[in-house]
Amino acid sequence: MIPTPESEDVLFECIRDFDPGLVCFTSVYSVFHFLAGLAERVKKRHPASVSPWAALMPPCAPRSASPRLSTSCAWARASIPRWNWRTGLESGKSPEGIANLWIKQGDRVERNGARPFLEDLAALPFPDREMWLPWVVNPSSRPSFLAGRGCPFQCTYCCNHALRKVADGKYVRLRSPANIAEEILEMKRVLYLMEDAYLEVETLGVDREWPWNSAPISRRSTISSRYPSGTAPT
């Protein structure tokens, strides 16, 4: 769910009705402090709840983020941690020793190491878009598809140069055109009126052959091509 300063009560109604064992928070830096305050209020009303964080600020600056995060919480350092923490909680165990997570219990912070960046992006399931449906004004709007992860450049206005240091392994990764096409087709089956697909990637220049192999995805699959593909550098 997506609470705003005017709709905090909706979150507490949702917790009451849904009875979650985990309440997971995520935000961009600019609203981190709003959400951290909200998490504190959740913790006060529901002391037994556990709150994992998957925001950008904790992985990049965990020491500055930790004072604002309530007890019994953890935050991911990079990519998706192994979610055996969930199964551990279900059997009544306290979470500990889980790579990719820093875990705060009272004033103590357990700093676990990071797993290497996931090299094969095709190993991931396609992102869950259904979860956003209740919160989107125009569900028929053009969806984005993440065509790769990571960037080799050191631009001063961007966080990629910091994020690449939080784990080992290959940081700049590109998905295969076939894998991207499969995801677009799956989306098209749900949103059959979808006319545009926005392929989002940090850099087109790291592999000069890849964008030209990916551009004519419509001709390499069964996706009908009503509009020409194009690039829009930002």
Next chain:
Amino acid sequence: MNVLFVHAEEDYFSSEKPILGYEKMHFGISYVSAVLKQGGTRPGW
């Protein structure tokens, strides 16, 4: 176990429908939710 995802937007459209279109979707928790669904968990949002 039920898992609730809570996300915040800085520039939201309205309190009822904060996100204008799918291009504003946050990928991080979308992938986490997909992994959880694969494992049989019931995510909420």
